[in-house]
Amino acid sequence: MDGVTDASFRYMICKHSKPSVVITEFTNVEGLARGNVRGLAAFIYDEIERPVVAQIFGVEPDSYYKAAVLLCSLGFDGIDINMGCPVTKVAAKGSGAALIKTPELAKKLVIMTKKGVKDWAEGISLEEAGVNQDMIEAVKKNKDWFPKIISKKSERKIIPVSVKTRIGYDKIVAEEWVKHLLEVEPANITMHGRTLKQLYMGLANWEEIAKACKVVKASGLNTTFLGNGDVKSMDDANEKVKQYGVDGVLVGRAVFGNPYFFAGREPTIKEGLEAAIEHTKYFEKLNHVNFQNIRKHLGWYVKGFEGAKELRINLMQLENAQDVEMEIRPVLDSLNDGPRLQ
Ligand SMILES: Cc1cc2nc3c(=O)[nH]c(=O)nc-3n(C[C@H](O)[C@H](O)[C@H](O)COP(=O)(O)O)c2cc1C
Incomplete structure (x- = not known):
């Protein structure tokens, strides 16, 4: 796509x-x-x-x-x-x-x-x-x-x-x-x-x-x-x-x-956040396109928990993988894992 x-x-x-x-x-x-x-x-x-x-x-x-x-x-x-x-x-x-x-x-x-x-x-x-x-x-x-x-x-x-x-x-x-x-x-x-x-x-x-x-x-x-x-x-x-x-x-x-x-399931809250970090790092490593192109993915990963909207807004301002991880990691560590809220 x-x-x-x-x-x-x-x-x-x-x-x-x-x-x-x-x-x-x-x-x-x-x-x-x-x-x-x-x-x-x-x-x-x-x-x-x-x-x-x-x-x-x-x-x-x-x-x-x-x-x-x-x-x-x-x-x-x-x-x-x-x-x-x-x-x-x-x-x-x-x-x-x-x-x-x-x-x-x-x-x-x-x-x-x-x-x-x-x-x-x-x-x-x-x-x-x-x-x-x-x-x-x-x-x-x-x-x-x-x-x-x-x-x-x-x-x-x-x-x-x-x-x-x-x-x-x-x-x-x-x-x-x-x-x-x-x-x-x-x-x-x-x-x-x-x-x-x-x-x-x-x-x-x-x-x-x-x-x-x-x-x-x-x-x-x-x-x-x-x-x-x-x-x-x-x-x-x-x-x-x-x-x-x-x-x-x-x-x-x-x-x-x-x-x-393809494993037949949704990520949990923490898996979604880990995926956001991992994807951004790999995206940056390939470095073939604009960093902005990762933002839509971050929006899709970061959802289904209290505070997700605020985190998404903050992530949209960032320009590199290190900052993305620094923004997500404290939230990830503070959350209890479980299914994402619909
Ligand atoms: C953002 C976006 C980009 C797409 N780009 C392509 C593309 O490059 N090649 C293609 O064959 N289909 C493309 N499609 C169409 C999808 O392959 C698919 O046919 C369509 O989304 C319907 O399937 P879905 O209901 O599973 O999404 C794109 C769809 C979307 C939403």
Whole structure:
């Protein structure tokens, strides 16, 4: 999730409760192709996260090809193409969920991504694939960010290419849409049960997710299918798998402030505060983005006890991990532990 599932948050999640797979924030392929080295920050990851999938978006097939080769070289376990983002600055350019309206282009993007993966596995170099020279140099220079750069042919392999999407653009077309996608055989399709027009309003339509899933299963292909939308807990996730026949679910907002989500529980008051300290330290260590970006996480961790609001307000003024710990520690030591108040 853009602005949320950066390397530091994914690390927290994987350390405290391990999901089957994690996905990076999405990154624009045209930016990568032009040499926007800042985009590389989204591709920092730790070994603890594996399998870890890089998510990309955009509209230019050739940029997908180059991005695929670059991502393979960074050692990712998969590449996911975003065909679900409803945000205007993404969809207005024809990418994200707008691709539902241009299925021919959408299919081409999958084909070009797979071609990049295949060419990489067969031995092409980043230079031969046309990856921007500034990107190549930035990757080589930042060994601490990218310790797992692959170059040897013997270590190369075909990694899965998947698609994350919605049930439609302005109306529901879930079944026809997955038929299009199946023509290019993505390894997985994840479907969020709202149209672009709905943004995040109303409830996710799991009946439509189930219908699209049936189309995928009837195809006889190896494509797996995940449902997405409004999953609140692990029990809820397991219920949805049973009820709607999907291979699994993708969880978004329910993990905010809860690195214990995949262990099927909420943090206690003290665990929430410890997580705030640990996450901030790790975030600062990676030092790849603005310190302000940690504040939303602090707001999600620090809740459910008397005095939480005051502590949150104080934390919003701070600029480094040491100050955050100094602010939280005395409160943490003074509290009795227990479940967070709702
Ligand atoms: C702040 C935020 C950022 C998001 N960024 C992405 C993204 O980069 N890529 C993506 O596929 N979905 C993104 N999403 C959508 C989520 O993956 C998910 O489809 C949506 O939140 C519905 O699932 P949920 O009800 O479990 O949250 C984002 C959602 C939110 C709230």
